Amino acid sequence: METFSEIFMPRRGSTGAADVDALFHFIHITGFILLAGITIAIIYFCIKYRRRSDDEVTPIITHNANLEITWSVIPLILILIVFSWGFRGYLTLFTPPSDAYEINVTASSWLWEFTYPDGGTSANELYVPANRPVKLIMRSNDVVHSFAVPDYRVKMDVIPNRYTTLWFEANEADTSQVYCTEYCGFGHSNMLAQVIALEEEDWEEWLETGLEVDMDMPLAELGEETYTSAGCNACHSTDGSPLVGPTFQGLFGSERPLQDGTTTTADEDYIRESVLDPMAAVVQGFAPSMPSYAGRLSEREIEGLIEYIKELE
Ligand code: CUA
Numbered sequence: 366m367e368t369f370s371e372i373f374m375p376r377r378g379s380t381g382a383a384d385v386d387a388l389f390h391f392i393h394i395t396g397f398i399l400l401a402g403i404t405i406a407i408i409y410f411c412i413k414y415r416r417r418s419d420d421e422v423t424p425i426i427t428h429n430a431n432l433e434i435t436w437s438v439i440p441l442i443l444i445l446i447v448f449s450w451g452f453r454g455y456l457t458l459f460t461p462p463s464d465a466y467e468i469n470v471t472a473s474s475w476l477w478e479f480t481y482p483d484g485g486t487s488a489n490e491l492y493v494p495a496n497r498p499v500k501l502i503m504r505s506n507d508v509v510h511s512f513a514v515p516d517y518r519v520k521m522d523v524i525p526n527r528y529t530t531l532w533f534e535a536n537e538a539d540t541s542q543v544y545c546t547e548y549c550g551f552g553h554s555n556m557l558a559q560v561i562a563l564e565e566e567d568w569e570e571w572l573e574t575g576l577e578v579d580m581d582m583p584l585a586e587l588g589e590e591t592y593t594s595a596g597c598n599a600c601h602s603t604d605g606s607p608l609v610g611p612t613f614q615g616l617f618g619s620e621r622p623l624q625d626g627t628t629t630t631a632d633e634d635y636i637r638e639s640v641l642d643p644m645a646a647v648v649q650g651f652a653p654s655m656p657s658y659a660g661r662l663s664e665r666e667i668e669g670l671i672e673y674i675k676e677l678e
Pocket residue numbers: 474475509510511545546547548549550553554556
């Protein structure tokens with residue numbers, strides 16, 4: 366039979382999830398019991414002590430020591446339980462094991478980039494080993510974001526000019542959703558990523574091969590790879606629908622009305638410039654919000670993107 370947790374909570378994907386759930390349920394259930402008890406008492410007293418006639422006089426009662434001690438001490442005990450339980454959880458959450466595998470996280474409006482110890486990167490897909498502690502060292506390129514994985518019951522703000530850290534240990538090989546849980550502008554709700562926990566051997570294999578991009582593949586294919594691996598897909602669709610940025614469909618060769626009132630033709634130069642210096646020519650109706658990809662994409666990847674966009678008629 367499914368437990369309450371399995372029905373109402375996300376999958377317990379990390380070693381710390383059960384502890385978080387236990388405290389959550391304690392607070393939740395205690396709250397419900399108190400709510401029910403107080404509500405029933407209010408209704409009962411309303412009926413029992415209602416005014417029955419016009420000349421009925423309310424008796425004068427100054428206090429009741431036993432009652433007052435009871436309603437002070439019971440909540441005090443409950444709050445101390447929640448505090449000590451929560452504080453223990455807080456210490457666990459903020460003390461990564463010293464042997465944790467470290468991955469750097471960079472948040473930009475509106476994508477997540479992950480950098481692994483050997484220098485490889487991935488965008489919007491975080492690969493981690495299962496059954497091994499992983500520590501994320503996070504910073505933001507622009508505004509405040511927040512990295513949250515409900516399956517792992519972890520969440521931490523990602524802010525500019527300062528590192529924040531987060532750790533977890535995935536307890537099985539599975540894929541979990543990552544959300545940005547701090548409102549960071551127009552593309553906030555699209556700022557999604559996946560954390561993919563792999564078994565030890567798959568993880569080793571991924572470290573060997575997964576980080577390398579095969580630069581020799583045909584340009585348009587490389588472009589299609591780059592479109593997802595660099596995170597272009599977070600803001601640009603390929604089916605005509607406008608997201609945070611303009612769609613790539615039918616882009617090549619079209620006339621682009623710019624914010625300064627001029628127009629330009631979307632040719633190879635225009636696309637390359639938009640990738641490297643996005644603020645140079647912002648299309649009307651879209652916020653000037655794209656981060657520069659200068660130094661993050663190779664020339665061949667940019668050529669690939671141009672080829673890929675050409676094919677999206
Ligand atoms: Cu980044 Cu919300």
